Amino acid sequence: MRIVVAPDSLKDSLDAHAAAEAISQGALAAGQEVGVDLDVVSRPISDGGEGFISCLQQAIEGDLRSCSLTGPLGEPRDARWLYLPQCPPGASLESMRYPVGIIEIAQACGLELIPDARRDPERTTTYGVGELILAARTSGCRDLLVGLGGSATCDGGVGALAALGVKFTGTDGAQIDAPVGADLTRIERIQLEQVRKDLADLRVTFACDVNNPLLGAHGSARTFAPQKGASPEQVERLERGLDNLVTCLRDIEMQMSPDASGAGAAGGLGFGLAACLQSKFAPGASLAMDFLGLPGLIEKADLVITAEGRLDASSLDGKGPLEVAQLACHGGVPALLLAGEITEDDESRLRIHRAAPTISISGISADPASTRGSRQRSTEALRQTTQELVSGWLESRD
Numbered sequence: 146m147r148i149v150v151a152p153d154s155l156k157d158s159l160d161a162h163a164a165a166e167a168i169s170q171g172a173l174a175a176g177q178e179v180g181v182d183l184d185v186v187s188r189p190i191s192d193g194g195e196g197f198i199s200c201l202q203q204a205i206e207g208d209l210r211s212c213s214l215t216g217p218l219g220e221p222r223d224a225r226w227l228y229l230p231q232c233p234p235g236a237s238l239e240s241m242r243y244p245v246g247i248i249e250i251a252q253a254c255g256l257e258l259i260p261d262a263r264r265d266p267e268r269t270t271t272y273g274v275g276e277l278i279l280a281a282r283t284s285g286c287r288d289l290l291v292g293l294g295g296s297a298t299c300d301g302g303v304g305a306l307a308a309l310g311v312k313f314t315g316t317d318g319a320q321i322d323a324p325v326g327a328d329l330t331r332i333e334r335i336q337l338e339q340v341r342k343d344l345a346d347l348r349v350t351f352a353c354d355v356n357n358p359l360l361g362a363h364g365s366a367r368t369f370a371p372q373k374g375a376s377p378e379q380v381e382r383l384e385r386g387l388d389n390l391v392t393c394l395r396d397i398e399m400q401m402s403p404d405a406s407g408a409g410a411a412g413g414l415g416f417g418l419a420a421c422l423q424s425k426f427a428p429g430a431s432l433a434m435d436f437l438g439l440p441g442l443i444e445k446a447d448l449v450i451t452a453e454g455r456l457d458a459s460s461l462d463g464k465g466p467l468e469v470a471q472l473a474c475h476g477g478v479p480a481l482l483l484a485g486e487i488t489e490d491d492e493s494r495l496r497i498h499r500a501a502p503t504i505s506i507s508g509i510s511a512d513p514a515s516t517r518g519s520r521q522r523s524t525e526a527l528r529q530t531t532q533e534l535v536s537g538w539l540e541s542r543d
Contacts (some may be wrong), residue, residue, distance in 0.1 A: 300416020
Protein backbone atom coordinates (compact mmCIF):
# COMPACT_ATOMS: atom_id res chain seq x y z
CA MET A 146 0.00 0.00 0.00
CA ARG A 147 1.44 3.35 -1.06
CA ILE A 148 1.15 6.69 0.71
CA VAL A 149 2.48 9.84 -0.95
CA VAL A 150 3.58 12.55 1.49
CA ALA A 151 3.80 16.04 -0.05
CA PRO A 152 3.65 18.91 2.49
CA ASP A 153 4.69 22.52 2.22
CA SER A 154 6.47 24.26 5.08
CA LEU A 155 4.73 25.10 8.35
CA LYS A 156 5.77 28.72 8.73
CA ASP A 157 7.57 29.57 12.01
CA SER A 158 7.80 25.86 12.86
CA LEU A 159 9.05 23.37 10.23
CA ASP A 160 10.40 23.55 6.72
CA ALA A 161 8.85 21.28 4.10
CA HIS A 162 11.53 18.57 4.47
CA ALA A 163 11.12 18.39 8.26
CA ALA A 164 7.34 18.29 7.89
CA ALA A 165 7.58 15.46 5.35
CA GLU A 166 9.87 13.49 7.65
CA ALA A 167 7.50 13.85 10.62
CA ILE A 168 4.49 12.82 8.52
CA SER A 169 6.36 9.85 7.05
CA GLN A 170 7.39 8.65 10.51
CA GLY A 171 3.80 8.91 11.72
CA ALA A 172 2.46 7.01 8.72
CA LEU A 173 5.02 4.20 9.09
CA ALA A 174 4.27 3.93 12.80
CA ALA A 175 0.57 3.61 11.96
CA GLY A 176 1.35 0.81 9.54
CA GLN A 177 3.30 -1.07 12.20
CA GLU A 178 0.53 -0.47 14.72
CA VAL A 179 -2.15 -2.15 12.58
CA GLY A 180 0.14 -4.63 10.85
CA VAL A 181 0.09 -3.17 7.34
CA ASP A 182 3.20 -2.86 5.18
CA LEU A 183 3.33 0.70 3.83
CA ASP A 184 5.38 2.19 1.02
CA VAL A 185 5.74 5.86 1.95
CA VAL A 186 7.00 8.18 -0.80
CA SER A 187 8.13 11.61 0.39
CA ARG A 188 8.00 14.68 -1.88
CA PRO A 189 8.17 17.99 0.05
CA ILE A 190 6.87 20.84 -2.08
CA SER A 191 7.28 24.59 -2.45
CA ASP A 192 5.18 27.02 -4.47
CA GLY A 193 8.04 29.38 -5.27
CA GLY A 194 9.26 30.79 -1.96
CA GLU A 195 11.96 29.65 0.45
CA GLY A 196 13.01 26.06 -0.13
CA PHE A 197 12.01 26.01 -3.81
CA ILE A 198 15.39 24.71 -4.95
CA SER A 199 15.84 22.15 -2.17
CA CYS A 200 12.38 20.72 -2.82
CA LEU A 201 13.03 20.32 -6.54
CA GLN A 202 16.53 18.96 -6.04
CA GLN A 203 15.23 15.95 -4.13
CA ALA A 204 13.77 14.41 -7.28
CA ILE A 205 15.78 15.71 -10.22
CA GLU A 206 19.34 15.12 -11.30
CA GLY A 207 20.57 18.67 -11.23
CA ASP A 208 23.90 20.27 -10.40
CA LEU A 209 23.69 22.58 -7.39
CA ARG A 210 25.93 25.56 -8.09
CA SER A 211 27.09 28.51 -6.03
CA CYS A 212 27.22 32.17 -6.97
CA SER A 213 28.70 35.16 -5.15
CA LEU A 214 26.26 38.05 -5.28
CA THR A 215 24.81 41.12 -3.59
CA GLY A 216 22.48 40.37 -0.68
CA PRO A 217 19.28 42.24 0.20
CA LEU A 218 21.12 44.85 2.27
CA GLY A 219 23.93 45.25 -0.25
CA GLU A 220 26.20 42.81 1.57
CA PRO A 221 28.23 40.15 -0.27
CA ARG A 222 26.86 36.64 0.12
CA ASP A 223 26.81 33.26 -1.58
CA ALA A 224 23.65 31.84 -3.06
CA ARG A 225 22.77 28.56 -4.74
CA TRP A 226 21.02 27.82 -7.99
CA LEU A 227 20.28 24.57 -9.80
CA TYR A 228 21.65 23.62 -13.21
CA LEU A 229 19.35 21.07 -14.85
CA PRO A 230 20.91 19.43 -17.93
CA GLN A 231 17.82 17.57 -19.12
CA CYS A 232 14.09 17.13 -18.55
CA PRO A 233 13.39 15.19 -15.32
CA PRO A 234 11.87 11.70 -15.80
CA GLY A 235 8.09 11.83 -15.55
CA ALA A 236 7.86 15.61 -16.00
CA SER A 237 5.99 17.11 -18.97
CA LEU A 238 8.41 19.99 -19.45
CA GLU A 239 9.89 19.16 -22.84
CA SER A 240 9.03 22.63 -24.16
CA MET A 241 11.87 24.08 -22.08
CA ARG A 242 15.26 24.35 -23.74
CA TYR A 243 17.78 22.43 -21.69
CA PRO A 244 19.98 23.05 -19.82
CA VAL A 245 17.56 24.95 -17.57
CA GLY A 246 18.60 27.15 -14.67
CA ILE A 247 16.42 27.08 -11.56
CA ILE A 248 16.63 30.14 -9.34
CA GLU A 249 15.08 30.95 -5.98
CA ILE A 250 14.95 34.70 -5.48
CA ALA A 251 14.81 34.22 -1.70
CA GLN A 252 18.45 33.14 -1.96
CA ALA A 253 19.34 36.67 -3.08
CA CYS A 254 16.76 38.97 -1.50
CA GLY A 255 14.83 36.80 0.95
CA LEU A 256 13.08 38.24 3.98
CA GLU A 257 14.54 35.50 6.16
CA LEU A 258 18.04 36.81 5.39
CA ILE A 259 17.38 40.01 7.34
CA PRO A 260 16.89 40.46 11.10
CA ASP A 261 13.51 41.94 12.02
CA ALA A 262 15.03 45.23 13.16
CA ARG A 263 16.71 45.84 9.77
CA ARG A 264 13.80 45.05 7.48
CA ASP A 265 13.03 48.05 5.28
CA PRO A 266 11.67 47.59 1.72
CA GLU A 267 12.76 51.11 0.80
CA ARG A 268 16.39 50.06 1.31
CA THR A 269 16.51 46.38 0.35
CA THR A 270 17.60 45.44 -3.16
CA THR A 271 16.96 42.78 -5.80
CA TYR A 272 20.37 43.39 -7.39
CA GLY A 273 21.51 39.88 -6.49
CA VAL A 274 18.63 38.35 -8.47
CA GLY A 275 20.03 39.92 -11.63
CA GLU A 276 23.44 38.50 -10.74
CA LEU A 277 21.90 35.03 -10.35
CA ILE A 278 20.26 35.35 -13.77
CA LEU A 279 23.58 36.30 -15.35
CA ALA A 280 25.34 33.38 -13.64
CA ALA A 281 22.82 30.94 -15.10
CA ARG A 282 23.06 32.49 -18.55
CA THR A 283 26.87 32.40 -18.46
CA SER A 284 26.59 28.67 -17.73
CA GLY A 285 24.65 28.16 -20.96
CA CYS A 286 21.06 28.26 -19.71
CA ARG A 287 18.58 29.88 -22.10
CA ASP A 288 15.50 28.93 -20.10
CA LEU A 289 15.14 29.85 -16.44
CA LEU A 290 12.61 28.77 -13.84
CA VAL A 291 12.49 31.42 -11.13
CA GLY A 292 10.86 30.81 -7.75
CA LEU A 293 9.19 34.15 -7.08
CA GLY A 294 8.42 34.31 -3.39
CA GLY A 295 9.72 35.21 0.05
CA SER A 296 11.32 38.54 -0.89
CA ALA A 297 12.28 41.39 1.45
CA THR A 298 11.91 43.91 -1.36
CA CYS A 299 9.43 46.23 -3.03
CA ASP A 300 11.54 47.80 -5.76
CA GLY A 301 9.68 46.71 -8.88
CA GLY A 302 12.75 44.74 -9.92
CA VAL A 303 14.86 47.84 -10.65
CA GLY A 304 17.79 46.43 -8.68
CA ALA A 305 17.80 43.22 -10.73
CA LEU A 306 17.46 45.24 -13.95
CA ALA A 307 20.47 47.36 -12.97
CA ALA A 308 22.53 44.19 -12.45
CA LEU A 309 21.52 43.08 -15.96
CA GLY A 310 22.82 46.36 -17.38
CA VAL A 311 19.73 48.56 -17.53
CA LYS A 312 20.49 52.28 -17.01
CA PHE A 313 18.36 54.51 -14.78
CA THR A 314 18.43 58.30 -14.81
CA GLY A 315 16.95 60.39 -12.00
CA THR A 316 14.94 63.59 -12.11
CA ASP A 317 18.18 65.48 -11.39
CA GLY A 318 19.78 64.06 -14.53
CA ALA A 319 22.22 61.85 -12.62
CA GLN A 320 22.52 58.10 -13.17
CA ILE A 321 21.20 55.83 -10.40
CA ASP A 322 23.61 52.89 -10.38
CA ALA A 323 21.86 50.50 -8.00
CA PRO A 324 18.30 51.76 -7.40
CA VAL A 325 16.22 50.54 -4.45
CA GLY A 326 12.61 51.08 -3.44
CA ALA A 327 13.30 54.58 -2.12
CA ASP A 328 14.57 55.61 -5.57
CA LEU A 329 11.43 54.65 -7.48
CA THR A 330 9.78 58.06 -7.22
CA ARG A 331 12.78 59.87 -8.68
CA ILE A 332 13.43 57.67 -11.71
CA GLU A 333 12.74 59.64 -14.88
CA ARG A 334 14.34 57.65 -17.69
CA ILE A 335 15.09 53.96 -18.23
CA GLN A 336 17.43 52.70 -20.95
CA LEU A 337 17.00 48.98 -21.56
CA GLU A 338 16.98 48.56 -25.33
CA GLN A 339 20.52 47.13 -25.43
CA VAL A 340 19.77 44.70 -22.60
CA ARG A 341 16.65 43.55 -24.45
CA LYS A 342 18.82 42.76 -27.48
CA ASP A 343 21.54 41.07 -25.45
CA LEU A 344 19.05 38.84 -23.60
CA ALA A 345 16.61 38.28 -26.46
CA ASP A 346 17.21 34.52 -26.45
CA LEU A 347 16.64 34.14 -22.69
CA ARG A 348 13.22 32.93 -21.53
CA VAL A 349 12.02 33.10 -17.93
CA THR A 350 9.14 31.27 -16.29
CA PHE A 351 8.20 32.76 -12.93
CA ALA A 352 6.87 30.27 -10.39
CA CYS A 353 4.46 32.49 -8.50
CA ASP A 354 2.45 31.83 -5.32
CA VAL A 355 0.22 34.94 -5.42
CA ASN A 356 -1.96 36.54 -8.09
CA ASN A 357 -1.90 40.17 -6.90
CA PRO A 358 -1.54 43.06 -9.36
CA LEU A 359 1.28 45.57 -9.05
CA LEU A 360 -0.74 48.57 -7.86
CA GLY A 361 -3.79 49.39 -5.78
CA ALA A 362 -5.40 48.09 -2.61
CA HIS A 363 -4.37 44.51 -3.40
CA GLY A 364 -1.07 45.46 -4.99
CA SER A 365 2.49 44.84 -4.00
CA ALA A 366 3.11 47.81 -1.68
CA ARG A 367 -0.20 47.94 0.16
CA THR A 368 -0.57 44.19 0.58
CA PHE A 369 2.95 42.96 1.21
CA ALA A 370 5.24 45.87 2.14
CA PRO A 371 3.96 46.04 5.76
CA GLN A 372 5.01 42.39 6.18
CA LYS A 373 8.49 43.42 5.07
CA GLY A 374 8.88 46.20 7.62
CA ALA A 375 7.29 49.20 5.89
CA SER A 376 5.49 51.89 7.87
CA PRO A 377 2.19 53.30 6.51
CA GLU A 378 4.08 56.31 5.17
CA GLN A 379 6.62 54.08 3.43
CA VAL A 380 3.82 51.99 1.92
CA GLU A 381 2.36 55.06 0.22
CA ARG A 382 5.78 56.21 -1.02
CA LEU A 383 6.43 52.77 -2.47
CA GLU A 384 2.99 52.79 -4.12
CA ARG A 385 3.77 56.13 -5.76
CA GLY A 386 7.18 54.84 -6.77
CA LEU A 387 5.80 51.72 -8.42
CA ASP A 388 3.24 53.87 -10.22
CA ASN A 389 6.09 56.06 -11.49
CA LEU A 390 7.93 52.95 -12.67
CA VAL A 391 4.86 51.95 -14.69
CA THR A 392 4.82 55.40 -16.29
CA CYS A 393 8.52 55.19 -17.22
CA LEU A 394 8.16 51.71 -18.69
CA ARG A 395 5.02 52.65 -20.59
CA ASP A 396 7.08 55.28 -22.38
CA ILE A 397 9.31 52.50 -23.76
CA GLU A 398 6.66 49.95 -24.75
CA MET A 399 5.99 48.14 -21.51
CA GLN A 400 5.75 44.40 -22.12
CA MET A 401 3.55 43.45 -19.15
CA SER A 402 0.44 45.03 -17.71
CA PRO A 403 0.64 46.14 -14.07
CA ASP A 404 -2.83 44.63 -13.71
CA ALA A 405 -1.65 41.17 -14.74
CA SER A 406 -2.02 38.32 -12.26
CA GLY A 407 1.23 37.99 -10.32
CA ALA A 408 2.60 41.41 -11.29
CA GLY A 409 2.70 42.31 -7.59
CA ALA A 410 4.60 39.21 -6.51
CA ALA A 411 7.98 39.67 -4.79
CA GLY A 412 7.65 43.45 -4.67
CA GLY A 413 6.97 43.67 -8.40
CA LEU A 414 10.20 41.90 -9.30
CA GLY A 415 8.68 39.83 -12.10
CA PHE A 416 6.90 42.87 -13.50
CA GLY A 417 10.17 44.76 -13.80
CA LEU A 418 12.10 41.86 -15.32
CA ALA A 419 9.34 41.35 -17.88
CA ALA A 420 10.36 44.71 -19.33
CA CYS A 421 13.45 43.21 -20.95
CA LEU A 422 13.10 39.42 -20.74
CA GLN A 423 10.81 36.97 -22.49
CA SER A 424 8.75 35.90 -19.52
CA LYS A 425 5.57 34.27 -18.33
CA PHE A 426 3.97 33.63 -14.97
CA ALA A 427 2.79 30.20 -13.86
CA PRO A 428 1.43 28.76 -10.60
CA GLY A 429 4.47 27.77 -8.56
CA ALA A 430 2.80 24.79 -6.93
CA SER A 431 1.78 23.26 -10.27
CA LEU A 432 5.27 23.72 -11.70
CA ALA A 433 6.90 22.15 -8.65
CA MET A 434 4.48 19.23 -8.72
CA ASP A 435 5.29 18.62 -12.37
CA PHE A 436 9.07 18.73 -11.78
CA LEU A 437 8.66 16.30 -8.88
CA GLY A 438 6.55 13.88 -10.93
CA LEU A 439 3.73 14.12 -8.39
CA PRO A 440 0.90 13.52 -10.89
CA GLY A 441 2.30 10.08 -11.73
CA LEU A 442 3.06 9.23 -8.09
CA ILE A 443 -0.40 10.28 -6.88
CA GLU A 444 -2.08 8.31 -9.65
CA LYS A 445 -0.62 5.12 -8.17
CA ALA A 446 -1.17 6.07 -4.51
CA ASP A 447 -3.73 4.74 -2.04
CA LEU A 448 -3.56 7.87 0.15
CA VAL A 449 -2.04 11.33 -0.19
CA ILE A 450 -1.02 13.42 2.84
CA THR A 451 -0.13 17.09 2.60
CA ALA A 452 0.21 19.91 5.13
CA GLU A 453 0.66 23.64 5.61
CA GLY A 454 0.93 26.12 8.45
CA ARG A 455 -2.47 27.81 8.07
CA LEU A 456 -5.50 26.76 6.07
CA ASP A 457 -7.73 29.68 5.08
CA ALA A 458 -9.26 31.36 2.05
CA SER A 459 -5.81 32.21 0.64
CA SER A 460 -5.10 28.47 0.39
CA LEU A 461 -7.40 28.48 -2.64
CA ASP A 462 -5.17 30.91 -4.54
CA GLY A 463 -2.75 28.32 -5.91
CA LYS A 464 -1.14 27.32 -2.61
CA GLY A 465 0.71 24.01 -2.81
CA PRO A 466 -1.11 21.82 -0.27
CA LEU A 467 -4.57 22.39 -1.69
CA GLU A 468 -3.22 21.90 -5.21
CA VAL A 469 -1.87 18.52 -4.09
CA ALA A 470 -5.21 17.62 -2.48
CA GLN A 471 -7.15 18.65 -5.57
CA LEU A 472 -4.89 16.57 -7.82
CA ALA A 473 -5.53 13.55 -5.61
CA CYS A 474 -9.27 14.15 -5.49
CA HIS A 475 -9.53 14.50 -9.26
CA GLY A 476 -7.81 11.11 -9.57
CA GLY A 477 -10.10 9.45 -7.07
CA VAL A 478 -7.38 9.13 -4.42
CA PRO A 479 -8.29 10.08 -0.82
CA ALA A 480 -6.33 13.03 0.55
CA LEU A 481 -5.56 14.21 4.05
CA LEU A 482 -4.59 17.84 4.64
CA LEU A 483 -3.01 18.72 7.98
CA ALA A 484 -2.79 22.33 9.12
CA GLY A 485 -1.22 24.09 12.06
CA GLU A 486 -4.17 26.49 12.11
CA ILE A 487 -7.55 26.20 10.41
CA THR A 488 -9.76 29.17 9.61
CA GLU A 489 -12.99 29.57 11.53
CA ASP A 490 -14.58 31.13 8.45
CA ASP A 491 -17.40 28.80 7.39
CA GLU A 492 -17.46 30.22 3.86
CA SER A 493 -13.75 29.48 3.43
CA ARG A 494 -14.28 25.92 4.65
CA LEU A 495 -17.13 25.50 2.18
CA ARG A 496 -15.04 26.80 -0.71
CA ILE A 497 -12.17 24.48 0.21
CA HIS A 498 -14.46 21.46 0.29
CA ARG A 499 -15.95 22.47 -3.05
CA ALA A 500 -12.44 22.63 -4.51
CA ALA A 501 -11.51 19.19 -3.13
CA PRO A 502 -14.71 17.39 -2.05
CA THR A 503 -13.04 14.16 -0.90
CA ILE A 504 -10.36 15.86 1.18
CA SER A 505 -10.14 15.29 4.93
CA ILE A 506 -8.91 18.27 6.94
CA SER A 507 -7.38 18.02 10.38
CA GLY A 508 -5.61 20.41 12.75
CA ILE A 509 -2.20 19.32 13.94
CA SER A 510 -2.74 20.54 17.49
CA ALA A 511 -5.72 21.56 19.58
CA ASP A 512 -3.67 24.60 20.60
CA PRO A 513 -1.75 25.94 17.53
CA ALA A 514 0.05 28.52 19.68
CA SER A 515 1.67 25.73 21.69
CA THR A 516 3.64 24.49 18.69
CA ARG A 517 4.28 27.71 16.75
CA GLY A 518 7.98 28.48 16.74
CA SER A 519 8.90 25.18 18.40
CA ARG A 520 10.46 22.70 16.02
CA GLN A 521 10.45 19.86 18.55
CA ARG A 522 6.79 20.30 19.60
CA SER A 523 5.66 20.80 16.02
CA THR A 524 7.50 17.67 14.86
CA GLU A 525 5.98 15.53 17.58
CA ALA A 526 2.47 16.94 17.12
CA LEU A 527 2.65 16.36 13.36
CA ARG A 528 4.00 12.83 13.76
CA GLN A 529 1.42 11.89 16.38
CA THR A 530 -1.52 13.39 14.48
CA THR A 531 -0.47 11.56 11.33
CA GLN A 532 -0.15 8.26 13.17
CA GLU A 533 -3.63 8.57 14.69
CA LEU A 534 -5.30 9.54 11.43
CA VAL A 535 -3.54 6.97 9.27
CA SER A 536 -4.25 4.24 11.83
CA GLY A 537 -7.93 5.12 11.71
CA TRP A 538 -7.90 5.20 7.93
CA LEU A 539 -6.20 1.78 7.69
CA GLU A 540 -8.61 0.23 10.17
CA SER A 541 -11.60 1.63 8.27
CA ARG A 542 -10.44 -0.19 5.14
CA ASP A 543 -10.70 -3.62 6.78
